Amino acid sequence: xxxxxxxxxxxxxxxxxxxxxxxxxxxxxxxxxxxxxxxxxxxxxxxxxxxxxxxxxxxxxxxxxxxxxxxxxxxxxxxxxxxxxxxxxxxxxxxxxxxxxxxxxxxxxxxxxxxxxxxxxxxxxxxxxxxxxxxxxxxxxxxxxxxxxxxxxxxxxxxxxxxxxxxxxxxxxxxxxxxxxxxxxxxxxxxxxxxxxx
Amino acid sequence: xxxxxxxxxxxxxxxxxxxxxxxxxxxxxxxxxxxxxxxxxxxxxxxxxxxxxxxxxxxxxxxxxxxxxxxxxxxxxxxxxxxxxxxxxxxxxxxxxxxxxxxxxxxxxxxxxxxxxxxxxxxxxxxxxxxxxxxxxxxxxxxxxxxxxxxxxxxxxxxxxxxxxxxxxxxxxxxxxxxxxxxxxxxxxxxxxxxxxxxxxxxxxxxxxxxxxxxxxxxxxxxxxxxxxxxxxxxxxxxxxxxxxxxxxxxxxxxxxxxxxxxxxxxxxxxxxxxxxxxxxxxxxxxxxxxxxxxxxxxxxxxxxxxxxxxxxxxxxxxxxxxxxxxxxxxxxxxxxxxxxxxxxxxxxxxxx
Numbered sequence: 001x002x003x004x005x006x007x008x009x010x011x012x013x014x015x016x017x018x019x020x021x022x023x024x025x026x027x028x029x030x031x032x033x034x035x036x037x038x039x040x041x042x043x044x045x046x047x048x049x050x051x052x053x054x055x056x057x058x059x060x061x062x063x064x065x066x067x068x069x070x071x072x073x074x075x076x077x078x079x080x081x082x083x084x085x086x087x088x089x090x091x092x093x094x095x096x097x098x099x100x101x102x103x104x105x106x107x108x109x110x111x112x113x114x115x116x117x118x119x120x121x122x123x124x125x126x127x128x129x130x131x132x133x134x135x136x137x138x139x140x141x142x143x144x145x146x147x148x149x150x151x152x153x154x155x156x157x158x159x160x161x162x163x164x165x166x167x168x169x170x171x172x173x174x175x176x177x178x179x180x181x182x183x184x185x186x187x188x189x190x191x192x193x194x195x196x197x198x
Numbered sequence: 199x200x201x202x203x204x205x206x207x208x209x210x211x212x213x214x215x216x217x218x219x220x221x222x223x224x225x226x227x228x229x230x231x232x233x234x235x236x237x238x239x240x241x242x243x244x245x246x247x248x249x250x251x252x253x254x255x256x257x258x259x260x261x262x263x264x265x266x267x268x269x270x271x272x273x274x275x276x277x278x279x280x281x282x283x284x285x286x287x288x289x290x291x292x293x294x295x296x297x298x299x300x301x302x303x304x305x306x307x308x309x310x311x312x313x314x315x316x317x318x319x320x321x322x323x324x325x326x327x328x329x330x331x332x333x334x335x336x337x338x339x340x341x342x343x344x345x346x347x348x349x350x351x352x353x354x355x356x357x358x359x360x361x362x363x364x365x366x367x368x369x370x371x372x373x374x375x376x377x378x379x380x381x382x383x384x385x386x387x388x389x390x391x392x393x394x395x396x397x398x399x400x401x402x403x404x405x406x407x408x409x410x411x412x413x414x415x416x417x418x419x420x421x422x423x424x425x426x427x428x429x430x431x432x433x434x435x436x437x438x439x440x441x442x443x444x445x446x447x448x449x450x451x452x453x454x455x456x457x458x459x460x461x462x463x464x465x466x467x468x469x470x471x472x473x474x475x476x477x478x479x480x481x482x483x484x485x486x487x488x489x490x491x492x493x494x495x496x497x498x499x500x501x502x503x504x505x506x507x508x509x510x511x512x513x514x515x516x517x518x519x520x521x522x523x524x525x526x527x528x529x530x531x532x533x534x535x536x537x538x539x540x541x542x543x544x545x546x547x548x549x550x551x
Binding site: 019021023024111112113114118119139147148150151152153154155159184185186189 | 290291334336339341345349350352353356358361364365366368369
């Protein structure tokens with residue numbers, strides 16, 4: 001049996017979300033229908049609001065509701081030290097350390113021929129333009145360790161090294177508090193290769 | 199190490215089976231299609247925490263079940279008992295349970311002949327299977343390499359400009375060099391055994407096996423910097439032909455019998471002897487490497503072997519410190535071995551007689 005059109009529309013829209021299949025979409029739809037009217041409206045307006053008010057920061061391309069964003073605007077943050085990350089969630093992860101005092105550049109993806117994403121589809125030109133303004137001393141490439149994250153890091157290396165600024169890659173190895181015997185072999189080998197003098 | 203008390207649930211056509219395994223020789227008798235090979239595959243997954251070549255998660259979970267699990271009690275070299283377990287739950291996110299140490303396993307099956315007779319892919323699988331057991335980083339590295347080659351090929355087909363494509367080429371070079379080193383090291387361990395066993399089976403013909411690096415000519419190149427140089431040298435040609443021409447994805451083993459390609463010129467019997475020598479060599483390499491005999495699995499192979507080759511395999515099985523599992527359609531004379539029998543009907547295992 002088919003659902004009435006409004007339910008079917010809701011299910012269809014929910015099923016477009018990442019990680020949500022048709023079964024989960026159905027479950028979410030019925031959950032929403034069973035909640036008080038006001039709650040559903042709160043969710044709807046939160047979605048609309050976020051879409052309407054959030055845009056890219058013109059400097060770092062992180063999501064923001066003010067341009068430039070709070071990090072780019074903050075005079076206490078080092079504008080000469082830029083960390084390049086794949087997604088806004090990576091900025092949030094790094095910010096949780098409260099230690100990194102530089103600024104960010106969000107690429108919004110990684111280079112992947114199979115997904116039709118080239119350097120121009122992520123914010124690399126914008127990064128280059130930013131470097132050419134002359135204040136950047138060091139670029140820390142913090143893309144992930146996936147194949148595509150690694151390829152993007154290599155690409156940035158080639159692109160930016162000739163410009164004469166320092167470019168570094170974050171290290172890979174053991175998680176803190178992690179046991180050796182729970183660590184996969186590749187990570188262990190990387191940790192061994194990256195060993196440091198005591 | 200050996201396994202006892204095997205339990206298989208929702209694996210292929212087996213709903214729930216409990217099989218008592220003994221150290222020594224175990225024989226599972228049954229008609230085709232009743233679950234012998236499935237149970238043997240389940241045992242392989244449990245032992246090596248890895249599927250035998252050619253099957254994956256989607257093939258093994260019983261059609262009406264959301265998960266499968268194989269477990270057994272593993273008796274270690276120190277005679278202590280630990281639970282060994284491998285399970286997969288399908289669904290929106292796939293979950294996997296692996297528990298217990300890895301027990302190296304050698305699988306003999308009717309498809310072994312394709313190592314000699316089949317295409318380069320089958321010989322790469324042969325090497326990869328051993329390399330993955332000897333070197334735990336091999337499988338993840340190979341997966342990364344294969345993905346890098348796929349990305350590079352897509353870029354080549356769509357005429358991507360150089361800098362973006364170069365990074366994938368770079369990764370093919372660095373991971374490729376390591377994969378080549380590990381494959382070469384694996385073959386070096388196998389070769390002396392392959393030759394020795396082959397001589398034992400065939401006094402008259404001489405066998406030569408050579409590692410052929412995909413897209414490379416002349417001497418082996420294993421050093422990363424040189425691999426990169428050679429890859430870059432053919433990048434232009436790759437661009438023209440819009441496909442990756444150099445890399446481990448094009449490796450092969452040159453198998454020659456009396457200076458002629460065994461694939462084309464050897465008789466079926468000669469090919470079978472070579473394939474058997476290659477398989478038995480794995481047994482020796484595992485035994486040397488792990489300092490203990492591996493688990494041996496023989497899937498329906500006796501019907502195709504002549505007396506001499508059968509006798510050779512039986513010689514291995516007669517060793518009492520090793521565990522062997524055989525599937526067969528009928529009980530047959532296994533010489534000095536004293537096997538324990540199980541009969542398999544419709545996925546149900548019963549001690550027999």
